[in-house]
Amino acid sequence: MVIQSLSAIEHLLRHRPERILSLSCQSPFKLNPRVDELLILAKDLGLRVGSHSKKEGISEPLIAEVKAYSFADGSLWRESLKNQTHAVVLALDHLQDPQNLGALCRTAEGLGVAGVLIPKDRSVGITAGAYHASVGAIETIPILQVTNLNEALRKLKENDFWVVGAALENSAKPLQDMPTFNKIVLVLGTELEGLKPSTVTTCDWLVHIPLKGKVDSLNVSAAGAILMHALLSRFEKS
Numbered sequence: 001m002v003i004q005s006l007s008a009i010e011h012l013l014r015h016r017p018e019r020i021l022s023l024s025c026q027s028p029f030k031l032n033p034r035v036d037e038l039l040i041l042a043k044d045l046g047l048r049v050g051s052h053s054k055k056e057g058i059s060e061p062l063i064a065e066v067k068a069y070s071f072a073d074g075s076l077w078r079e080s081l082k083n084q085t086h087a088v089v090l091a092l093d094h095l096q097d098p099q100n101l102g103a104l105c106r107t108a109e110g111l112g113v114a115g116v117l118i119p120k121d122r123s124v125g126i127t128a129g130a131y132h133a134s135v136g137a138i139e140t141i142p143i144l145q146v147t148n149l150n151e152a153l154r155k156l157k158e159n160d161f162w163v164v165g166a167a168l169e170n171s172a173k174p175l176q177d178m179p180t181f182n183k184i185v186l187v188l189g190t191e192l193e194g195l196k197p198s199t200v201t202t203c204d205w206l207v208h209i210p211l212k213g214k215v216d217s218l219n220v221s222a223a224g225a226i227l228m229h230a231l232l233s234r235f236e237k238s
Helices: 006-015 033-044 074-081 098-111 128-134 149-157 197-202 220-237
Strands: 020-026 049-052 062-066 087-092 116-119 143-146 162-166 183-188 205-208
Touching (some): 006 033, 020 033, 033 049, 074 149, 087 098, 087 220, 098 116, 098 220, 116 149, 143 149, 149 162, 149 183, 162 197, 162 220, 183 220
Parallel strands (some): 087 116, 116 143, 162 183, 162 205
Antiparallel strands (some): 020 062
């Protein structure tokens, strides 16, 4: 996979340099302090930097080829959660847009979410677009690809997690009305359809974000950011 976002490349260089197969700088090189900084970092890490030109159809000043993405091991990941007193996990119910996936992973990683679940089929995968939108955070948060999302949610329930779905159904309550849970799986639905009926049935609690303007819904990545922050803030107050 080829990554062209300087922010994503910097994240990889600083946190997962072993994932980089090769780096290539545009020739002839034009003065660019940001690229200079990354080239120095790459040199310090012992990474060789090749060259490319616009004639090759690449307009970015620096590109990185990275190894194929490896999803987290579900059993080891669940085991790592057992000793945590508080945790929030993000589950995405057949999300389709790589930009939304990347944005959500960026927020989740930055806030300290314990991991992200995505279905194997009929769902967005780990693409270059998702890397770019996450500014590389996809590499530093556990992402699990599951065959059956509802079965994965049930397994987490067996490990003391409460499944909370973001929904617009009449049965959804304002977030502030939700009881305090120590371990939570926040489930977000698709951009257009929301949560699937089978996922709604699996949820222990449905929440919505009260809006005061004239719009009646938020982009899934914006809603996810608000809800993740609100849920994690509850742990700080408890």
